[in-house]
Amino acid sequence: MSWLIKKKTPPRETYDKAALTPVIRASICTGEKVAGFQEISGGRFREVMLIRNEADLEAFRKRYGIDGEIKTIY
Secondary structure, three states: OHHHOOOOOOOOOOOOOOOEEEEEEEOOOOOOEEEEEEEOOOOOEEEEEEEOOHHHHHHHHHHHOOOOOOEEEO
């Protein structure tokens, strides 16, 4: 019977690719990393989630459909 119960995949969230770019903000002092989006025009950063390991980074990529390298800012 367990084969009847399917785990739902969360829907992909979107972001405005023309106005926002995905980035990882890293602290030089503590090494803490936060994934989010930076406005292209103003440079303002919007925090989305804490990155503790590679699995968190992969979850961020899957959630927003991001392929390729993500820029790191300090």
